[in-house]
Amino acid sequence: MEKEIVIIGAGLTGLTLAFLLKQQGRSILLLEKETRTGGQIRTFREGGFCFESGPNTGVISCPEVAELFQQLAPNGDLLETAREESKRRLIWKGDRFEPLPSGLLSAIRTPLxxxxxxxxxxxxxxxxxxxxxxxxxxxxxxxxxxxxxxxxxxxxxxxxxxxxxxxxxxxxxxxxxxxxxxxxxxxxxxxxxxxxxxxVTARDKLATKQVFSTCGGLESLIRALTKAVGEAQTETGARNIRIHPRNEKWEVRYETEAGTKSLEARYVITTVGAYALPALLPFLPDEELMPVSRLHYAPVMQVSAGFCSTGGVNYQAFGGLIPSCEKKRALGILFPSACFRERAPREGALFSFFLGGVKQAELLELDDEAIRKLVIGYCHEMLKIPDEITPDLIRIFRHPQAIPQYDKNSDDRLRAIRKIESRLPGLILAGNLRDGIGMADRIRQAVSIANQFINI
Ligand SMILES: Cc1cc2nc3c(=O)[nH]c(=O)nc-3n(C[C@H](O)[C@H](O)[C@H](O)COP(=O)(O)OP(=O)(O)OC[C@H]3O[C@@H](n4cnc5c(N)ncnc54)[C@H](O)[C@@H]3O)c2cc1C
Missing domain, CATH: 1.10.3110.10 (protoporphyrinogen ix oxidase, domain 3)
Known part of the structure; x- marks a missing residue:
């Protein structure tokens, strides 16, 4: 089998790239090791709640995001922008959440x-x-x-x-x-x-800075992209992918339930985390790849807590963040049901707790019961939900390698990527190891790489 471009990893970056390259009429194959597409983006439904295991929201921070939605759903029924109330952001101080100032008067008055x-x-x-x-x-x-x-x-x-x-x-x-x-x-x-x-140009104006999800949760975006890329161009469950240079092309070998497969490609674009590269590119010397593969990813645990009734507590805000000097064992709490439709039953609410990060990585080692206790305690202490009300839903999602940390090693990493790409034409190292960590960054990177192919 021969393809012009093989893309490794069917998260948001890989899917967007595959969608755009297919639109250009390129011969592509998108390879994913899991049996589903979406990577870090995944939505669940249970008991009237609709919750995410990874990202909850993105920001329309660049025109590429708006344009992608226009292309995927010209009738506008995919994108869901957050309610006006979500502009309100809270910060924990002492024993309560305080609003982050939004104007001069509130900035003068804030106790933060x-x-x-x-x-x-x-x-x-x-x-x-x-x-x-x-x-x-x-x-x-x-x-x-x-x-x-x-x-x-x-x-x-x-x-x-x-x-x-x-x-x-x-x-x-x-x-x-x-x-x-x-x-x-x-x-x-x-x-x-x-x-x-x-x-500002008309295109610049597409970057509205609005907070977004998609109708029915972010997995709707994944479904739309997966459908647009098409089954014939996608292979999930592709394990042990190995890439080798062969006669100015790339040989891509992998295993599936049907056995080992192999194909040739003119270009290979990786969109996987930096830690996954050494196994994918075994021919690269350790010292050449090490400045890239050592990129540290912060571990994050997300806990969805759903209430069918909150006893009258009603937060009209995006969520609350918790400064590390406050010594709490949570990074922040998002309020998805305050921002988007149908995330919780009527009268109810959905909260999304984020725990761990680089400063409290050890929290990911706690067992589920300890996490449940911690989160339920914070529902009462921080969200002020009456003590007699307990959550109707608690779901825990651990992400040991969630968010890349662009630290002082970043110049070395970017230099190493440029060196590898120029020594090995046709190999492109993309994904969140460069160009930003948010969903909007991922879409923008995919657009930028796809555009490089337009005149090739
Ligand atoms: C808990 C959490 C919360 C987040 N919150 C936000 C937020 O609020 N807003 C925001 O904008 N962003 C957020 N993000 C970041 C956002 O999720 C990512 O930017 C985006 O989803 C990354 O997409 P990606 O395709 O680059 O990577 P991924 O989603 O990681 O996709 C990579 C894909 O490659 C596959 N893969 C890996 N190794 C191999 C291999 N060897 N062979 C084949 N396939 C392989 C993986 O299975 C995966 O499907 C959050 C992330 C996490 C984890």
């Missing part, structure tokens, strides 16, 4: 930040720019905004996005837009004001 830092922020436009290209997000925030902004805004934000440590994530790689704001404009405030005044 110290008076000193609130006053210091007036001087932010005049503070000197950073000179260390490897400055961490934590160092940058403390330098420009002050410690309380680090503790009660940036630390919980990075827990929510990266399950990471602000003192280890390098701004240039983890939050490149923030890095560029300081480098290009000398200040976050001046940069944001200047950017707001810049002319």
């Amino acid at each position: 930040f110290s008076l000193r830092d609130k006053l210091r922020i007036l001087g932010e436009p005049f503070r000197a720019g950073g000179v260390n290209p490897d400055e961490t997000v934590g160092e940058l925030t403390e330098r420009r905004l002050g410690k309380s902004f680090l503790q009660y805004a940036v630390d919980p934000f990075l827990s929510g996005v990266y399950a990471g440590d602000p003192m280890k994530l390098v701004t240039r790689h983890a939050l490149p837009k923030l890095y560029r704001l300081e480098q290009e404009y000398g200040s976050f405030i001046r940069g944001s004001l200047a950017k707001a005044k810049q002319p």
Whole structure:
């Protein structure tokens, strides 16, 4: 068998790429080791609840996301944007969730930040720019905004996005837009004001920054992509895939229930986690691949807690994040039923707890009973659900290698990827080992790679 392009991994990146390349009329094969497509994205239904085991929401942060939905469902019945209330974000401080300020008055009044830092922020436009290209997000925030902004805004934000440590994530790689704001404009405030005044094209306007899911949960997006790629172009249950260079092409061997298969391809694009590359590419010397494969992934546990009734407690918000200085054993709690339709029975609510991350990796070792107790305790203590009400549903999902950490090794990793790709034409190392960790980043990367093929 011969294909022009073989894509390894049928998560969001691989599926989007396969969809776009198929649209170009390319001969493709999408290989996935599991018996299902979707990778980290998976939706479950039980007892009137609709819950996710991986990501709950994405952000329409770039036009590519909006365009993908337009192509997949021109009648608009796939995309579900979050209710207006989801703009409200909460941060835990002391014994309650406080709203994150959304305007000047609330910023002055909020108890989240110290008076000193609130006053210091007036001087932010005049503070000197950073000179260390490897400055961490934590160092940058403390330098420009002050410690309380680090503790009660940036630390919980990075827990929510990266399950990471602000003192280890390098701004240039983890939050490149923030890095560029300081480098290009000398200040976050001046940069944001200047950017707001810049002319935007009709395409730029597609990036609405709205929070999204898809109708019936994120797996609907996976189903739509899987259908569009087509069965003939997809092989699930492809185990022990091994890739070798052969006569300026690539030989791809793998095992299926039907036996060992082998095919030739002009291009191979991997979209798997960095840790999976050594087994896929056994011909690459360890030292050449090591700067890539050693990328650390934060472990994350997600626990869905569903209530048929919350005893009147009603959270109209996106969710609450928990600063690490508050010493709780959770990173944050999302409120999917407050954001999207049909996530919980009427009168009920669905909450999604995130635990673990780089700072509390050991929590993933707890047994299910200990996790149930922890989460039920937080439902009462943090969500203030009356003690006599217990969850009607608790489901626990462990992700030992969930979110890549773009730390100080990132330059070495990116250099190694470029070197491998230029030494071995036709091999492309994609996926979340570069170009961002969120769903929007994954879609944008797939579009960018697919576009490289247009003139080939
Ligand atoms: C708990 C959790 C919460 C998250 N929350 C959010 C969020 O709120 N918002 C957001 O935007 N993003 C979130 N993300 C990130 C988001 O899920 C990812 O960006 C996205 O789903 C990754 O897609 P991918 O295709 O790059 O990788 P994956 O989904 O990991 O897909 C890779 C695929 O490759 C397959 N594979 C691996 N090894 C092999 C092999 N050797 N051979 C063949 N196939 C292989 C895997 O089985 C998988 O299907 C979250 C992730 C997790 C884990």
